[in-house]
Amino acid sequence: MEVFGLVLTYNHLLLTIPSIALAGFVMLGLDPFRLRDFEVRALALIGGVGPLIPMLVFANACFHGQCTGMVPIFTLKVGESTVALALQMDPLAALVGLTVCVIGAAVILFSVAYMQGTALPDLRRFFALMHLFLAGMLTMVLAGDSIVLFLGWELMGLCSYLLIAYNTTSAEAIRAGRKAFIMTRVADAFLLAALLLLFLEANSVRLDHLIPAGVAAQDGMRPIIAALLLGGAIGKSAQVPMHTWLPSAMAGPTPVSALLHSATMVAAGAVLLMRFSPIIQAEPVVMAIGAGLGALTAIFGAAAALFQQDIKRLLAYSSISQIGYMMLAIGVGAPEAAAAHFVVHAIFKSLLFLSAGHITHHSPRGTDIMAMRGASQRNPLAFLAFSAGAASLAGLPVITGGWWSKEAMLGAVWGVEPALWTVAVLAAVLTAAYATRAVLIAAMPDPGSHDGHADHDDSHDTGYTLVPLAFLGFGALLAGGLVEPIMHLLGAHVPHAPLFTILVASIAPLVGVAIAFALAYVPALANGLQRARDIARRTRRRPRRQDKPAGFWVRIALAFSRGLRIDTLYQIVFVWPFVKLVRWLNGYGRGVADPAGNLPAMAALRLQRAITAPFAPDWIDRTWTAFGGRILALWAALRRLQTGRARDHGLYMAAGTAGLLLLAWGLTWH
Amino acid sequence: MTEDSFTALMLLSTALFVVGLFGVLARRSILIQLLSLEVALAGPSLAFITAGARHADAGGQAMFVMILILAAAEVALGLALYLRLRRTADGTDSDSLSSLRH
Amino acid sequence: MNATFALWAGSLALISALLVVTRASVVHALIWLLVTLLSLSASFFALGASFAGAAQILIYAGAILAVFVFVVMTVDASPKALEQERARLGRAWVPPALVAALVLVPLFAWRGAPGADTAAPMGAAVSATDLGMLLFGPWAAVVEIASGLLLAALMGARHLGRRGKPEGRG
Numbered sequence: 001m002e003v004f005g006l007v008l009t010y011n012h013l014l015l016t017i018p019s020i021a022l023a024g025f026v027m028l029g030l031d032p033f034r035l036r037d038f039e040v041r042a043l044a045l046i047g048g049v050g051p052l053i054p055m056l057v058f059a060n061a062c063f064h065g066q067c068t069g070m071v072p073i074f075t076l077k078v079g080e081s082t083v084a085l086a087l088q089m090d091p092l093a094a095l096v097g098l099t100v101c102v103i104g105a106a107v108i109l110f111s112v113a114y115m116q117g118t119a120l121p122d123l124r125r126f127f128a129l130m131h132l133f134l135a136g137m138l139t140m141v142l143a144g145d146s147i148v149l150f151l152g153w154e155l156m157g158l159c160s161y162l163l164i165a166y167n168t169t170s171a172e173a174i175r176a177g178r179k180a181f182i183m184t185r186v187a188d189a190f191l192l193a194a195l196l197l198l199f200l201e202a203n204s205v206r207l208d209h210l211i212p213a214g215v216a217a218q219d220g221m222r223p224i225i226a227a228l229l230l231g232g233a234i235g236k237s238a239q240v241p242m243h244t245w246l247p248s249a250m251a252g253p254t255p256v257s258a259l260l261h262s263a264t265m266v267a268a269g270a271v272l273l274m275r276f277s278p279i280i281q282a283e284p285v286v287m288a289i290g291a292g293l294g295a296l297t298a299i300f301g302a303a304a305a306l307f308q309q310d311i312k313r314l315l316a317y318s319s320i321s322q323i324g325y326m327m328l329a330i331g332v333g334a335p336e337a338a339a340a341h342f343v344v345h346a347i348f349k350s351l352l353f354l355s356a357g358h359i360t361h362h363s364p365r366g367t368d369i370m371a372m373r374g375a376s377q378r379n380p381l382a383f384l385a386f387s388a389g390a391a392s393l394a395g396l397p398v399i400t401g402g403w404w405s406k407e408a409m410l411g412a413v414w415g416v417e418p419a420l421w422t423v424a425v426l427a428a429v430l431t432a433a434y435a436t437r438a439v440l441i442a443a444m445p446d447p448g449s450h451d452g453h454a455d456h457d458d459s460h461d462t463g464y465t466l467v468p469l470a471f472l473g474f475g476a477l478l479a480g481g482l483v484e485p486i487m488h489l490l491g492a493h494v495p496h497a498p499l500f501t502i503l504v505a506s507i508a509p510l511v512g513v514a515i516a517f518a519l520a521y522v523p524a525l526a527n528g529l530q531r532a533r534d535i536a537r538r539t540r541r542r543p544r545r546q547d548k549p550a551g552f553w554v555r556i557a558l559a560f561s562r563g564l565r566i567d568t569l570y571q572i573v574f575v576w577p578f579v580k581l582v583r584w585l586n587g588y589g590r591g592v593a594d595p596a597g598n599l600p601a602m603a604a605l606r607l608q609r610a611i612t613a614p615f616a617p618d619w620i621d622r623t624w625t626a627f628g629g630r631i632l633a634l635w636a637a638l639r640r641l642q643t644g645r646a647r648d649h650g651l652y653m654a655a656g657t658a659g660l661l662l663l664a665w666g667l668t669w670h
Numbered sequence: 671m672t673e674d675s676f677t678a679l680m681l682l683s684t685a686l687f688v689v690g691l692f693g694v695l696a697r698r699s700i701l702i703q704l705l706s707l708e709v710a711l712a713g714p715s716l717a718f719i720t721a722g723a724r725h726a727d728a729g730g731q732a733m734f735v736m737i738l739i740l741a742a743a744e745v746a747l748g749l750a751l752y753l754r755l756r757r758t759a760d761g762t763d764s765d766s767l768s769s770l771r772h
Numbered sequence: 773m774n775a776t777f778a779l780w781a782g783s784l785a786l787i788s789a790l791l792v793v794t795r796a797s798v799v800h801a802l803i804w805l806l807v808t809l810l811s812l813s814a815s816f817f818a819l820g821a822s823f824a825g826a827a828q829i830l831i832y833a834g835a836i837l838a839v840f841v842f843v844v845m846t847v848d849a850s851p852k853a854l855e856q857e858r859a860r861l862g863r864a865w866v867p868p869a870l871v872a873a874l875v876l877v878p879l880f881a882w883r884g885a886p887g888a889d890t891a892a893p894m895g896a897a898v899s900a901t902d903l904g905m906l907l908f909g910p911w912a913a914v915v916e917i918a919s920g921l922l923l924a925a926l927m928g929a930r931h932l933g934r935r936g937k938p939e940g941r942g
Contacts (some may be wrong), residue, residue, distance in 0.1 A: 032930070074913075309894055644768035646703075651695050658874035665878035671819075671895035675775035679819075682782040684879045686789055688872045693793030695868035698860050701798050701847065705805050705840070709789045712812055715828075722881070723773065723819040726884060726896035728906040731824045732914075735907070738831055739918045740875065743925035745836050749843050750932035 011071045014053060014087045014142060017097070020050035021104075021135035029128035037120060041112050044127035048108030051138060052101040062094035063489060067111045070144045070208055082204040086144030091438075091489050092339065095106045096271050099343050103263045103350050104134045105154035108466035110354050111255035113464035114361065127164060130259065133159035137264050141271065146195040153236070154190065156265050157184045160600040163260065164252040167660060176248040183245040187235020191272070196226035197221060208276070214279040222279065229276050236325045237269030240297045244567040246320055250312035250367070254357030257312060262353050263346035270326040270342060274335045281333055291331025291413075295423040297324030297551045300564075302430035306437065306519075307560040309533055311356050312367045314438060317350060317563070319391065322429060328424060333411030341405040347479055348392035348402060351472035355386035357440065374446025375597055383442055385469040390439045392476040394432035394513065397506040401479030408483055411497030414559065421501075423510050432512025433519070523551065531646050532557035544552045568575045599634050604628060677697055679720040688714030699762045700755070704748050711741050773895055781815035796857040798844050800835065809833040820897025823869040 024047020027033055028040065035043070058068060068089040075084040088096075108130060115123055121278050136155025143149035158181075163179030169219025199205060201221060202213030214225055233239075237245035249261050260266070273280055274292070282287060308314035322345050329338035356372065363371035375383040392402035406428060414421045519525050531554045559565070585595055592598050605628045614619060641652075690710025695727050697732050715734050722730015752761060787809040795801040809832050815824035907915055 075873060336796075645765045646767070647695055647698065647764060647868075651868060654691060654695060654871045654875060656869075658871055661878040666883040668882065671773065671775040675779055676894070678779055679775070679782060681880060682779070682786060683794075684876065684888070685786055688876045688879075689786065689793060691875065692868055692872040695871065696865045697793065699798070699857060700799055701844065702793070702795075703838075705798075706793050707803050708805060708836070709792055709808060712785065712789070712808060715824075716785075716812060719816050719819055719821045719824050720778075722861055722898055723821055724895050726898060728898050728902040731821050731898055731903045732906050732911055734821075735827065735868045735903075736914070736918055738827060739922060741832065743921050744837055745890065745930070746925045746929040750929040751840060753843065753846075754932050762853065764916045 002019055009071075011089075012073070014058060014068065014071050014089060014501060015073070016054045016152070016617055017051050017058070017101075017142065018135040018138040019426075021047050021131045021138065022046065022052075024050070024283040025128045025135060026123045028131065028205060035120075035124065037123075038125055038133035038352065040120065040127065044108060044112060044131075045125070046130040046438050048134065049105040050377070052105050055097055055101040055138075058089050059094040060274050061089060062089055067091060067094065067252065070206065072206070080203055081199075082206070082209075083147070084204070084206050084208055086147055087142045087147055087148065088144035089142065091276055091491070093142050093269075095339060095343065095486060095489065099346050099555045100137050100264050103346050103662035104130075104137075104259060105261040106472055107331055107354065108352060109464055110258075110358075110468045111253075112453040113462045114255055114357065115253070122166075123455060126163075126253070129166075130255070131157050132247065133163070133260060133265070137268065140268060144207055145199050145435070146199065146207065147205055149207070149275075150188075150192065150195060153215055153268065154188065156268060157181065157188060157236075159182070160249070160260050160265055161414050163256040166247045166252055166256065173251040176245075176251040178250045180245040183242055184235050184640065185234045187242060187269075190228045190235070190421075191232030193234060197225050197228070201225075211278050215282050223283050226280050226283040226290075229273065229280065230290050231325070233269030233273050234293065235269070236272070238320050239293055239324060239327060239329070239348060240300055240320075241270070241566075243297065243301075243320050244563065244570055246569070247313045247316045247563060250310070250316050254312070254353060254361075254367075257316070258350045258353035258357065262315065262349040264372045266319055266323055267342050267346065270323055270330065270338055273327070273330050274339055277335045280330065288553065289329050289333045289573065291417065291420055294327030294329075295332055295420045295427075297321065298328060298427040299324075299423055299430065300435065302427045304560045304563050305528070307532070307557045308434075309536060309561055310367050311360065311367055311369045311372055311438065312353070314369065314434060315349070315352055315356065318352075318431070318434065319345075321347070321365050321431065325406070325427070328420060329409040332413050332416040332420070334409065334492070336487040337408040337412045339490055340486040341409055342483060343486060344401045344405040344476075344479045347472055348389040348476040351385060351389035351469065351476050352393065355382045356438075357391060358382045358469070359386065371436070372442040373444045377445070381466060382469060385473040386442060386658060388473040388476050390435040392479070394435040395428060395499075395505070395509045396432075397509065398480075399480040400477055401475070401482070403505070403509070404483040406482035407497070407502060408487065410505050410514070411501055414497065416503045422471040424628075425504055428505070428508040429512040429515065434517040436513045436516030437519060442515060459541070495542060504565070527556055528553040532561060538563055565579055598632065601628070601632050601635065603634075676720065676724055680717055683713045683716035685713075686710070686716060698764050700752050700764050701750065701761070703764060704745070704752070707744070707748075708741060711737060773897055774818045774897070778818035781811045781818060785815065786812040789882055790927040794861070795860055796854055797849065801847065801941055802840060805840075807836060809837070820895070823903050824898070883937055894936045 028035070028043055028047070062068070070086050070088045072084050072086040075082065077083075097507070108127070111126075111130070115126060118126070120276055133156060136152045136159060138152070140149055140152025140156065143152055161177045161181035163177075164180055165174045167173045168465055187353065195210075198210040198214050201217050202209045204210065204213075214222065217225060235242040244264065250257055251628070252261075252322060280290070298321050301317045301319075301324055303318035305321060306313050308317060322341070326338040326341055326345075329335065329341065356367070359375045359379055360367050360371045365371040375386065388400075392400040394407045395402040395404050396402075410421060410424055413424055519529060526552065531551075560569075584592075592602075606624060608628055615621075616627065639649075643649075686712050689715065689733070690706045693706025693709060697703055697706065715737050716731040718730045718737070719728070720765075722728065755761060755767065785808045788804045788811065791804040792801045792808060794806065809828060813825045813828040813833070816822075816828060
């Protein structure tokens with residue numbers, strides 16, 4: 001069927017997948033639509049669960065070998081270059097897209113109940129932004145050309161900022177949103193540079209032209225492109241060194257953290273690298289850097305998570321660590337294992353966030369980890385879900401999905417670089433440790449419990465809450481069966497890992513569980529942790545040096561709970577000088593107004609005075625030197641031309657145009 | 671159409687544009703400035719139609735349709751801004767609007 | 773096609789354009805703008821561009837000017853305001869006139885090389901059919917983008933024109 005010069009086929013129904021979410025955004029976000037409470041919730045559900053339906057159809061076809069491939073929507077030939085907007089459905093897109101749709105549906109279902117009690121305009125804003133995010137992420141996943149890819153990428157970043165700063169009355173949330181936006185923007189610049197360089201190589205925008213052109217790039221372009229892609233992925237996926245925005249991003253509401261900052265958006269960097277893996281794999285140096293950074297992030301994140309005092313920050317560092325694993329797998333040449341882990345991680349991480357959010361929802365202590373206490377009595381179902389997620393995160397052998405995917409990744413790393421494998425195993429130990437620590441704290445009885453509190457409190461358990469938790473809970477445990485089919489689907493040859501590595505991968509989580517028990521029950525360690533917690537709380541309110549010397553264990557715990565103060569380091573190195581410079585340039589605080597004009601003149605004056613001071617200047621000298629001062633006065637007079645009035649500036653523009661026209665005319669004279 | 675009449679029509683359209691430009695630069699009332707912008711837009715419209723008629727190319731009228739759309743969008747937003755500004759500033763004096771905050 | 777008539781109509785448009793920018797009362801300026809647009813429309817008809825002429829009357833004079841009229845109805849038209857406007861007219865028109873003349877001079881005096889196809893028959897009427905084939909064919913994407921512009925203007929005007937506090941500021 002041809003419409004407006006476009007040949008429409010059934011494949012163009014791919015457009016409906018992000019469009020449903022986009023339509024939800026438009027209807028919820030636009031002011032003129034007057035909607036009542038239940039209409040808002042109905043629209044939220046439709047927009048959230050809607051994309052799942054066409055996605056299932058297309059993904060099902062793809063898993064059975066009938067992938068739609070590239071679907072060009074709009075093609076334009078500009079000189080030699082081809083600019084095409086296209087979507088594509090290949091195994092990677094189907095896999096990631098289906099995961100995003102499922103997790104998105106579960107989180108939005110959950111948040112319909114979770115966001116009960118917020119004012120209607122804010123509720124609309126929340127769901128509109130969640131839908132826009134879903135549309136953006138699906139666009140990025142299904143993108144068949146770099147323009148659509150970047151559009152989706154940027155939409156995700158924007159929604160992340162707006163959703164973190166959702167509580168517009170909280171200065172902390174706004175600051176966190178700004179920090180997230182700026183840091184991911186820096187990474188976006190790298191990605192844009194990479195995409196532009198690829199366009200120059202390929203003269204086309206379509207991904208199936210860009211990727212082979214990138215692989216075939218000469219003159220040292222290929223390592224640059226690969227490094228830029230890696231840079232873009234690092235920022236978006238909150239890897240070391242650009243990871244400090246993610247723990248702060250936990251200032252947003254829990255469903256935001258569950259959807260964006262755990263399962264889908266932060267993994268987008270890994271998905272980007274998976275999409276561009278032919279280019280990355282052609283550059284061993286970049287792969288090595290990626291793998292090294294991934295391993296470093298994995299162990300740093302796990303260590304930091306072990307000592308966090310806030311459950312959401314714990315889970316944030318956990319996400320950082322797990323995506324580090326994915327980067328490590330990609331860096332050693334096993335992107336399929338990373339894809340499998342992406343799916344399993346999305347399931348259990350969103351489960352952890354949702355259940356933790358549910359447990360701490362009405363707690364007076366916010367999301368402090370001690371607010372989880374008593375969960376096993378208060379909300380046994382949520383506690384069970386949390387435990388299932390934690391077990392999968394820890395990677396308890398065989399029975400949890402996490403073990404299978406982690407084992408696949410570790411097996412791939414062992415084959416390439418045993419040193420990195422050791423680091424990864426240590427990180428796995430620490431992972432199990434912090435996961436178990438969280439569950440142990442949740443299992444502890446609530447010390448403030450009197451008759452009312454320790455009781456079973458299921459007044460907030462509705463179908464909206466329980467169905468996603470149950471679904472994700474079972475998924476977290478059973479997803480192990482998905483790992484091998486996923487890897488086969490993406491075309492990986494799955495070698496059998498040696499028994500030694502399987503054994504180590506099985507023992508490591510158990511060691512971690514033991515460590516967690518030790519931290520909780522061995523008095524020396526437990527007291528040290530409590531001391532670190534008290535110090536952190538006290539110095540946060542009144543930043544003063546603690547008088548009593550703290551022991552080594554306490555200092556370690558304190559340092560890691562603050563993320564090794566890397567955030568503060570960035571504030572000192574990047575933010576503070578920049579703000580000072582801007583203030584100085586604008587004339588605040590002994591700064592000079594209009595420095596570009598004034599400073600050279602002032603410097604020249606000083607120089608001239610210094611040179612002539614030894615000689616006694618007479619009136620000729622003085623007139624000459626006054627000339628310098630006149631320049632500054634002239635400058636100040638010229639500044640008055642900038643009246644800010646439209647007419648005056650229009651006059652200047654017209655005069656300039658007249659000048660140019662006269663010049664052009666004059667050039668035609670012979 | 672002779673060569674001379676074509677040239678004359680083009681010069682006429684230039685003159686229309688310049689008259690509109692003069693109106694924007696010389697008048698202070700915002701509404702009159704908006705009207706002068708409409709006059710200025712009439713210049714290129716005539717130029718496009720004339721050129722299209724000379725070469726028997728539908729592109730001239732098509733560009734005129736685009737200019738029409740542009741003028742409609744500009745008038746809508748311009749007048750909306752004018753009505754908004756009138757609440758806090760003086761609508762008959764665009765010279766008073768010289769800072770960003772109103 | 774009658775180019776001479778088109779020239780006459782265009783001259784009329786120019787004269788009324790001059791009158792538009794020099795009136796003190798906004799309503800008078802509006803009336804002269806109407807004259808300008810109608811004479812331009814006549815000029816378009818004379819050049820064989822009948823669709824453009826009709827569109828000029830219907831849309832430009834009919835819709836855009838009508839929006840202007842709505843706003844002008846709310847303007848203060850007391851004699852005091854008119855006096856103030858006349859006073860402002862008298863001063864400071866020389867620099868803009870000079871600059872405008874400077875823009876005009878090269879455009880008037882500069883005659884480029886004559887067109888390469890002077891041998892071809894000069895001018896023919898372009899029917900609405902041809903225009904439609906162009907707009908719905910190769911220029912379809914341009915039309916869609918232009919409709920995006922209109923949508924943006926619509927939403928912007930609605931947003932700017934609302935009264936009171938916006939909803940949904942948490």
